[in-house]
Amino acid sequence: MxxxxxxxxxxxxxxxxxxxxxxxxxxxxxxxxxxxxxxxxxxxxxxxxxxxxxxSKPLPPPQPSTCSVRTMKTYMRFTAAKVGQTIEGEMGESFALMYDGWTCHSLHFLGIFAVYVVNG
Known part of the structure; x- marks a missing residue:
C-alpha cells in the first residue's frame, strides 16, 4: 500500500x-x-x-487507469522498436531460425524465433 x-x-x-x-x-x-x-x-x-x-479492513479493489487505443498502440510500437534494437545489438552474425506451428480449433499459428548465444 x-x-x-x-x-x-x-x-x-x-x-x-x-x-x-x-x-x-x-x-x-x-x-x-x-x-x-x-x-x-x-x-x-x-x-x-x-x-x-x-x-483488519478490506481494501477497495484497485481502479485500472484508462488508456486510449491510440496511446496503447503508440507504446506497443515503441516497445517493439526498443526490443528490436536490443536484439539487433546482441545477436551478432551467427544465429539460427526456429519455426513452431500450432492450431487451436480452426485457427492456425506460426511462430518464427531467432536463436543466438549472448556473451558465449
Whole structure:
C-alpha cells in the first residue's frame, strides 16, 4: 500500500495542505511536494496500532487507469522498436531460425524465433 493510500485512509484532506486525522481529530500541515512523512510520523507516534487497524479492513479493489487505443498502440510500437534494437545489438552474425506451428480449433499459428548465444 502506498503512502498516499495510507494517508487517504487515515486523514481527511481539508485543502491547502491541511489534513485532519480521522482517529483523533488532530490537524496536520503538509508542505506541497514533501511527501507524506509528516502525516505518517503522526500515525506512528500517536496511534501505534494503526497498521493492525488497516490490516483488519478490506481494501477497495484497485481502479485500472484508462488508456486510449491510440496511446496503447503508440507504446506497443515503441516497445517493439526498443526490443528490436536490443536484439539487433546482441545477436551478432551467427544465429539460427526456429519455426513452431500450432492450431487451436480452426485457427492456425506460426511462430518464427531467432536463436543466438549472448556473451558465449
Amino acid at each position: 502506498t503512502s498516499h493510500q495510507l494517508c487517504s485512509f487515515f486523514y481527511s484532506d481539508l485543502g491547502e495542505g491541511l489534513f485532519q486525522c480521522k482517529k483523533c481529530g488532530c490537524k496536520r500541515k503538509q508542505a506541497s511536494g514533501s511527501g507524506y512523512s509528516n502525516l505518517l510520523g503522526h500515525m506512528g507516534a500517536k496511534h501505534a496500532g494503526y497498521a493492525s487497524t488497516l490490516n
